[in-house]
Amino acid sequence: MILRNIAALVGPALRHVHRTTISMSDTFASIKKGSRVGSVDCEGLVAIPGxxxxxxxxxxxxxxxxxxxxxxxxxxxxxxxxxxxxxxxxxxxxxxxxxxxxxxxxxxxxxxxxxxxxxxxxxxxxxxxxxxxxxxxxxxxxxxxxxxxxxxxxxxxxxxxxxxxxxxxxxxxxxxxxxxxxxxxxxxxxxxxxxxxxxxxxxxxxxxxxxxxxxxxxxxxxxxxxxxxxxxxxxxxxxxxxxxxxxxxxxxxxxxxxxxxxxxxxxxxxxxxxxxxxxxxxxxxxxxxxxxxxxxxxxxxxxxxxxxxxxxxxxxxxxxxxxxxxxxxxxxxGKKIGAISPGMAADCVLIDMSDIDMAPTHNIHAAIVGRATKRTIRAVIIGGKLVRGRI
Ligand SMILES: [Zn+2]
CATH class of the missing domain: 3.20.20.140 (Metal-dependent hydrolases)
Incomplete structure (x- = not known):
């Protein structure tokens, strides 16, 4: 699966990156700029680790x-x-x-x-x-x-x-x-x-x-x-x-x-x-x-x-x-889970930042910790497979 045009909290510091492309199979392969063939447009969504x-x-x-x-x-x-x-x-x-x-x-x-x-x-x-x-x-x-x-x-x-x-x-x-x-x-x-x-x-x-x-x-x-x-x-x-x-x-x-x-x-x-x-x-x-x-x-x-x-x-x-x-x-x-980084299990949650409780967002970490609810989750991905929602 390849997600393009998506924001994400990446790496062990949950660094906020904008408009990136995430490629994954059962693990995350790469997180970088640039659109790829077969990718899914994720405008308005942010990926956080599962x-x-x-x-x-x-x-x-x-x-x-x-x-x-x-x-x-x-x-x-x-x-x-x-x-x-x-x-x-x-x-x-x-x-x-x-x-x-x-x-x-x-x-x-x-x-x-x-x-x-x-x-x-x-x-x-x-x-x-x-x-x-x-x-x-x-x-x-x-x-x-x-x-x-x-x-x-x-x-x-x-x-x-x-x-x-x-x-x-x-x-x-x-x-x-x-x-x-x-x-x-x-x-x-x-x-x-x-x-x-x-x-x-x-x-x-x-x-x-x-x-x-x-x-x-x-x-x-x-x-x-x-x-x-x-x-x-x-x-x-x-x-x-x-x-x-x-x-x-x-x-x-x-x-x-x-x-x-x-x-x-x-x-x-x-x-x-x-x-x-x-x-x-x-x-x-x-x-x-x-x-x-x-x-x-x-x-x-x-x-x-x-x-x-x-x-x-x-x-x-x-x-x-x-x-x-x-x-x-x-x-x-002691498992390779919990981060959006190459080599880690491709588990992530896509949150709709245009939701009425989320927009406008001035602090992405505060918004997710303090405001995200089940309704704001657009999709859940485990091992590179969509298991809940749609994108
Ligand atoms: Zn207990």
Whole structure:
């Protein structure tokens, strides 16, 4: 595909170029001036990298807003929360049907890759694969062993059951890595066992104030320090983290995924995006549980930008927010996605800058982060193929 006469945010700095020509097959081939034979005229459109939702749980799409107004533990605790009960008591076909709906919703909102924490072991992964069948979106699937250590086992640093190793191997044969629920329900020995696995490792940490207090009470150590025992490639949330914890995560991982709207929906405050970036963290963005929050990264960017500035009492460059949903996420995942650059996967979203909410545009990054909606998306391209809309 060749797109001519198009504006674009190119390279790792999302540099704004005008009236360019983008050639692509499954990867981007070139971005340069000059019209080419067979090209499509894209006057008025801007190409941005396909958005990467770095943290979702789409399995709970069936449980939208259950327990709205209740606290985090009541709603989403991995062992006794409402979410687990709903997932266990719902017919698998119904779970798949609503996961498919969420995949469609993400595509319509410009998400070209999502990273899912899939509960339910190999069976849970099989359901997600069914929902993904024939869907063009890219998915990074992080599975979970549904066995947890009690507070007593954590305190005594109990060793995992002898069968756990084989269970983990069987799980990893089906997916891209581990999405570990958190440190509080895993002993040091369990977390260390996870640290030795060969694929991606990610873990929730410092999401709730209660979780942090529990960790100190039960083990005398912080939740973040214990989460790092799993040697994660990236950590989810860090909403309650101290500056020292942010610095240690920056040193020892590839990134932090923040989920500001999900945190707010649980009345847990919000991530300090400016402080995380200042501590050296590579910050990416996720929408978290569909039960809590819509899977719309455009809405997430708008909220992250404004709530981030409200918290920091200082301006945040909207380009940095767009990087969180594109460039930073690709780097964190270690994949050639998230940028419009030669050699990267040809995933992009074409936004109509003549839309009534977009024109006139005085700051392209602010316009996309703060004003773009599903309606302003003219087309979504994944791997060089048009998967939504028309041009
Ligand atoms: Zn999560």
């Amino acid at each position: 958005l990467i939702n770095s943290h979702t749980h789409i399995g709970d799409s069936v449980a939208k807003d259950i327990g709205a107004g209740r606290d985090a533990a009541w709603r989403i605790h991995p062992v006794y929360g409402a979410k687990r009960k709903v997932l266990e008591s719902t017919d698998p076909r119904t779970i798949v049907r609503y996961m498919r709906q969420t995949i469609s919703s993400m595509l319509e909102c410009g998400t070209t890759t999502f990273v899912d924490f899939r509960e339910g072991g190999t069976g849970g992964i099989a359901l997600l694969r069914r929902a993904l069948a024939a869907r063009p979106i890219r998915a990074v699937v992080l599975g979970r062993i549904e066995s947890y250590d009690s507070a007593l086992r954590v305190r005594k640093n109990a060793k995992p059951d002898p069968g756990r190793r084989a269970e983990v191997d069987a799980l990893l044969a089906e997916c891209d890595g581990l999405g570990i629920s958190g440190a509080n329900e895993n002993s040091d020995a369990s977390l260390r066992q996870y640290s030795l696995t060969p694929k991606l490792r990610a873990i929730h940490a410092a999401e709730t104030a209660n979780g942090g207090r529990f960790s100190m009470r039960n083990t005398g150590r912080s939740e973040v320090a214990r989460a790092l025992l799993a040697d994660p490639h990236f950590v989810i949330h860090m909403t309650q983290a101290t500056r020292a914890q942010m610095r240690s995560v920056a040193r020892r991982t590839r990134g932090v995924v923040v989920c500001p709207r999900a945190n707010a929906s649980l009345a847990e405050g919000g991530p300090d995006i400016a402080a995380l970036a200042g501590a050296g963290c590579n910050v990416a963005l996720g929408t978290d549980n569909v039960m809590l929050n819509s899977p719309d990264l455009l809405a997430e960017m708008d909220y992250a930008w404004k709530a981030g500035m409200a918290r920091a009492h200082a301006p945040i460059d909207p380009r940095d927010i767009l990087c969180m949903a594109t460039i930073n996420a690709g780097r964190m995942l």
